[in-house]
Amino acid sequence: MGCNFEKIYKRIMYSRLPLVLLMAALFSCGSKEQKNTAAAVNRSSGPMLVDGFIVHPQSVSDDIQVPGSLLPAEETQIRAEVSGRIVKLNIEEGSTVQKGTLLVKLFDQDLQAQLKKLQVQLQIAQKTEERQRELLKISGVSQQDYDLSVLQVDNLKADIMSVQIAIDKTEIRAPYQGKIGLRNVSLGSFLSPNDIVATLRQVTQLKLEFSIPEKYAKNVAKGYRVQFKVDGGDDTHHATVIATESGVDQATRTLRVRALVNDSHPELVPGVFAKVDLELGKDADALMIPTQAVIPQARNKQVVVLRRDSAAFVEVETGIRDSAFVQITNGLKPGDTVVTTGLMAIRPSSKIKIGNVKNYQSMQIKQ
The missing domain is CATH 2.40.420.20 (conserved putative lor/sdh protein from methanococcus maripaludis s2 fold)
Structure with a gap:
């Protein structure tokens, strides 16, 4: 049964009941009306x-793109092992040289003279040793005298070998077949071990180097194939991972990866920036x-x-x-x-x- 607010109001005005009790009755009636209204709304709205x-x-899969760089298969800065004046320069910039080709020859006449002197001394010492050996057979000399002559021969041979090594150091030869870059020295220049003569690169085969976040370290191993594009190029190239660093870099929290480039293209030049696309975390x-x-x-x-x-x-x-x-x-x-x-x-x-x-x-x- 609903509440009649008009009747309740009249009772408040004319009844002798305490006002507090009448107000409580009015409030109770209003609360019941609100509850009935909310219930009706809930029933009408449903789920x-x-x-x-x-x-x-x-x-x-989690596809990411990381920056990388193209590297030559081998790269060597040509330097001299000893100081000296350049007397022969066999470097043609931008040319390809074979392994063992003489690139630079330093002054070595003083070493050549020393070598000849030692070779003459060795010949004399060897003849002396031969005579001492014959005399030893007939007890013409003591065993000690013969041993000293043998020692002299051995010392001279060692000195000759040392000089020959010094002469070899005056020659700079190509360690492998590669392409010579720009030379930094000229004929007649004084060369020291700190000077870079030129850079030799093996460009017939390139490598791709990049780094990946540490959370993907378990997903990349030897044999993993990647694809990349070089800056300014339109073609997609491929490479195969040959090795990864033995540990994660503590500063950058990344793992360094090196891959062997499978393609040969004019736009693939050592040092070029590459965008490497990786498909990692595949499920x-x-x-x-x-x-x-x-x-x-x-x-x-x-x-x-x-x-x-x-x-x-x-x-x-x-x-x-x-x-x-x-x-x-x-x-x-x-x-x-x-x-x-x-x-x-x-x-x-x-x-x-x-x-x-x-x-x-x-x-x-x-x-």
């Missing part, structure tokens, strides 16, 4: 209408949901899942993500229906109804 997303396994059975379905919390992340006709808040762990989707590594299973709209108004165990249902393929096509 909350929301959009849903059906979870299915998908094949996804053939990834559970992907829209990013707006994840509710961040102070200590975890949650999603709202349809359980029969009610909302259930489930704690999840995330993995690979892009601009529209995020991978769920723990907390969901294939076939679950995740709520994607009205998340702020939903309460645990509240009644919900799915209106529009989507999946990963339909949202990908729409994009």
Whole structure:
């Protein structure tokens, strides 16, 4: 039975009852009216209408792009081992030289003279040793005298070898077949070990060097194939990883990787900047949901899942993500229906109804 506010008002005006009791009766009547109105609204509105997303396994990968540089297979700065004046310069800039080719010859006449002197001394010492050996057979000399002559021969041979090594150091030869860059010295110049004569590079085979974040270190190993483009180039090139650094750089938290370039192209020049495309963290059975379905919390992340006709808040762990989707590594299973709209108004165990249902393929096509 509803309340008649007009009758209650007249009773307040003409009744002899205490005013406080009459006001309490009026307040009680108003509260009942409000409760009846809220109940009527709830019965008329029914379950909350929301959009849903059906979870299915998908094949996804985390594609990233990192900077890199092209390097020659080998690169050597040509320097002299000893100081001296250049008496012969056999360097043609930009040319290809064979292994062992004489590039620079330093002044060595003093060493050649010393070598000849030692060679003459060695001949005399060897004849003396021969005579001493014959005399020793007939006891013409003591064993000690003969041993001293043998020692003299050995010392001279060692001195000759030392001078020959010094002469070899006055010659600078190509350590391998490669292309000579620009030379920095001229004929007649005085050369010291600190001076760079030129740079020799082996450009028939190039290497690609780049660094990846430490979380992907386990995904890249010897034999891994990458593709890249050089700055200003349009073609896509390929390379195969030959080695990685033994540990992660503590300052940058990255792992250095070196790959062997499989292609040969005029735009592939040592030192050129490269953009390396990597497909990392690939998962053939990834559970992907829209990013707006994840509710961040102070200590975890949650999603709202349809359980029969009610909302259930489930704690999840995330993995690979892009601009529209995020991978769920723990907390969901294939076939679950995740709520994607009205998340702020939903309460645990509240009644919900799915209106529009989507999946990963339909949202990908729409994009």
